[in-house]
Amino acid sequence: MQKSGYEFLGDVAIADVAFKAWGSSLEELFESAAIALFEVMVNTKSVKFGVVKNFELKSESIDELLYDFLSYLIFLKDTEKLFLSRFEIKIDKNEVYRLLARVYGEQIDIKKHELRVDVKAITYHLFEVKKIDDKWVAMIVVDV
Amino acid sequence: MASPPLKRISDVVWEIPQSYKEGMRVPARIYATDALMRSMDRGVFEQITNVACLPGIQKYAYVMPDAHWGYGFPIGGVAAFSLKEGVISPGGIGFDINCGVRLIRTDLTLKDVKPKLKELIDTIFQIVPAGVGARGFVRVTHSEFKEVLERGAEWSVEKGFGWKEDLERTEDNGKIKGADPSKVSSMAIQRGFDQVGTLGSGNHYLEVQVVDPNRYFDRELAKHFGITMDDQILVMIHCGSRGFGHQIGTDYLRIFERAMKKYGITVRDRELACAPFESPEGQDYYKAMACAANMAFANRQVITHRIREAFSKVFHADPEKLGIHLVYDVAHNIAKIERHKVNGEVMDVIVHRKGATRSFGPGENEVPQVYRHIGQPVIIGGSMETGSYLLVGTTKAMTETFGSTAHGSGRTMSREAAKKRVSGHELQRDLERRGIYVRAVSMSGLAEEAGLAYKDISEVVEATYIAGISKKVVALRPLGNIKG
Numbered sequence: 001m002q003k004s005g006y007e008f009l010g011d012v013a014i015a016d017v018a019f020k021a022w023g024s025s026l027e028e029l030f031e032s033a034a035i036a037l038f039e040v041m042v043n044t045k046s047v048k049f050g051v052v053k054n055f056e057l058k059s060e061s062i063d064e065l066l067y068d069f070l071s072y073l074i075f076l077k078d079t080e081k082l083f084l085s086r087f088e089i090k091i092d093k094n095e096v097y098r099l100l101a102r103v104y105g106e107q108i109d110i111k112k113h114e115l116r117v118d119v120k121a122i123t124y125h126l127f128e129v130k131k132i133d134d135k136w137v138a139m140i141v142v143d144v
Numbered sequence: 145m146a147s148p149p150l151k152r153i154s155d156v157v158w159e160i161p162q163s164y165k166e167g168m169r170v171p172a173r174i175y176a177t178d179a180l181m182r183s184m185d186r187g188v189f190e191q192i193t194n195v196a197c198l199p200g201i202q203k204y205a206y207v208m209p210d211a212h213w214g215y216g217f218p219i220g221g222v223a224a225f226s227l228k229e230g231v232i233s234p235g236g237i238g239f240d241i242n243c244g245v246r247l248i249r250t251d252l253t254l255k256d257v258k259p260k261l262k263e264l265i266d267t268i269f270q271i272v273p274a275g276v277g278a279r280g281f282v283r284v285t286h287s288e289f290k291e292v293l294e295r296g297a298e299w300s301v302e303k304g305f306g307w308k309e310d311l312e313r314t315e316d317n318g319k320i321k322g323a324d325p326s327k328v329s330s331m332a333i334q335r336g337f338d339q340v341g342t343l344g345s346g347n348h349y350l351e352v353q354v355v356d357p358n359r360y361f362d363r364e365l366a367k368h369f370g371i372t373m374d375d376q377i378l379v380m381i382h383c384g385s386r387g388f389g390h391q392i393g394t395d396y397l398r399i400f401e402r403a404m405k406k407y408g409i410t411v412r413d414r415e416l417a418c419a420p421f422e423s424p425e426g427q428d429y430y431k432a433m434a435c436a437a438n439m440a441f442a443n444r445q446v447i448t449h450r451i452r453e454a455f456s457k458v459f460h461a462d463p464e465k466l467g468i469h470l471v472y473d474v475a476h477n478i479a480k481i482e483r484h485k486v487n488g489e490v491m492d493v494i495v496h497r498k499g500a501t502r503s504f505g506p507g508e509n510e511v512p513q514v515y516r517h518i519g520q521p522v523i524i525g526g527s528m529e530t531g532s533y534l535l536v537g538t539t540k541a542m543t544e545t546f547g548s549t550a551h552g553s554g555r556t557m558s559r560e561a562a563k564k565r566v567s568g569h570e571l572q573r574d575l576e577r578r579g580i581y582v583r584a585v586s587m588s589g590l591a592e593e594a595g596l597a598y599k600d601i602s603e604v605v606e607a608t609y610i611a612g613i614s615k616k617v618v619a620l621r622p623l624g625n626i627k628g
Contacts, residue, residue, distance in 0.1 A: 012558075
C-alpha cells in the first residue's frame, strides 16, 4: 500500500459509490479523499490547476471535519462549476478542529473533460475515519 | 452476513419477525417473488430491520420488490411514523428529494416518430442541459428562486413553462404545502438557483417511448390516461431537485446528528439520523424538504415545456395539435403527511417513501379529480433497455402498504461491476442496433446504467400485481434516451 492513496470498492455499494482513502497524516488523508471524490466525476489528471480557492472550516470532530470538507468541495463544484484536482490542506486543533484549504482546479468544460457521474452528497453510511498504526484511513460512500 | 429468518405470508409477501434484532418496534415486510427474493442483497434485510427500530414506526417497515442496498434506508423502503410520537429522517427520503418520474402522452405513433427519432432526440439533448456542472435554461435570481421553492410547478406554469392542466396531473398539484425558504441554508440556495431546467446525471434520464402492444394490459384504464393507440408515443422524465435538494439533505443530516443527542435517540446507522417530527428540527427539515420537493416539481415542469417545444420544432405543429398532455408526475423520494387506518383507527402519519411510489386507490382525495374514480397513476421507470410501466393504485395498497408500491427496476449490480462488463460506446452501438437511439453526456455513466445492472422490471411489476398493491395498465418500450 502506498503512503497515501484511495481505492474504489465495488462490493460495498450498489447504486452509490464507495471508496477508501488513506494517508500518513490527517492532511494526506483529506487530500486523498478529495482526489477520490473528483475521480468519481472526472479523470482528475485531465484537470488543470488554473483556478485557486481558499477556505477555512471548523468542526468538533475529525469525522465531521472530513464530512464538511468533502461536502464543501461538492458545493464548490456546483456553485463555481469547478473540477478540482490539487489540494493543500492544513489541520490544527485548539478548541475545535480547524481546516485551512487551498484548492486548485479548472472550470468544467464538457468539450475537454470526459464527464463521469455527478456526486450528489457525502453519506454517513459506513462513514468512518480512524488511525490504524501510523496511517489515517477513511471509508466514504457517496450518493451519485 | 447471515440471512434473517423469513416467514412466508403469501406468494409475494415475506416477514422478518420483531425478534430478529434487538430494538425492532415492528416486523419488516418484504414484497417480492421467489426470483426477486433470491437475488435481493442481504444489505436490504439489515437496513430495513434498522428502520424497524426507529421511534413511532407503525405496522411494518416495508421493502418493495425493486429494493436494493442504499444508505440508511434501503432504496425501495417505505415506513410510516406517527406524527405525534414518531420521527422524520432525511435518510428515509434520500438526498435527491422528490426525485420522481413524469409521463407525457402524445397523439403521435411509431410511424410518425421513427423517421425523425434522431432529430428529435438530438434536439431535446441540445435544449435540456444534463450532466455534471450543467446550468439550467431557466435563469432566476435568488429571490425569484425562493418563489420557486414556495410555489413549485405553479411558478413554472405562471411563467409560461406549461399549461394549467399540467398542475392537475401532478402529485400534490406540483406544490407541497408548508414550504418555508427561511429553513433552507444560503449554501443550498447558491447551489440550486441556477439548476432549474437541468436533468442531472446518474440514473436520471429523459426517454421517448412507445406503447408495447403485446403488453397492453388494460385498454379501458389506459384510455383514462390518454393512451388509446397501439404504437402510441410517450415521453418519460426522471429527475429531481438537483444540487439544491442534495445540499438540504447534507445540511440536515448534520443538524439531526446533534438533535438525536438532545432527544436521546440512538440509531443503528448514522445515515438513519432522525428527529421527532414535532420537534423544531423535525419541523424545520420538513419545511425545507417541501422547498426541495417544489423545486423538483418546477424542474420537471420546465423540462416538459422544452419537450413540447422540441416536438413542435421537429414535427412542425403546435404542441396542442400534437396532443402533448401530461399523464401524471409522481414523487418517489419523499415524506408525506397522510391519513391512514392503522389497526382499525384513523391516524395521521408521515410516510417516508425512498424509491417507492404512492399508489392510492380509487376514491382517495389526494388523487386528482380526473383520475379519482380509477386511482392514482403509478409510473415505474425502468432501465433504458428494459422499458417502463404505467400502473394504477389500488384500495389494497391503502390497507397493506400505506398506499405504496415499487418505483423502478432496482439495481442488482454495482456501478464498478457494470463498467467492467460493458463500455458506454459498446452499449450505445448495441442499443442502436436494437433500434434505441441514445445520447449521453457521460459514456462511463451510460455503462453504469446498462440494463444488465438492473433487475427484471417485469418481475418487479408482477410482484406488485400479485400482491395487489398496484394494477398493470400498459408497458412502454424505449425508443430514444438522453442521459446526463
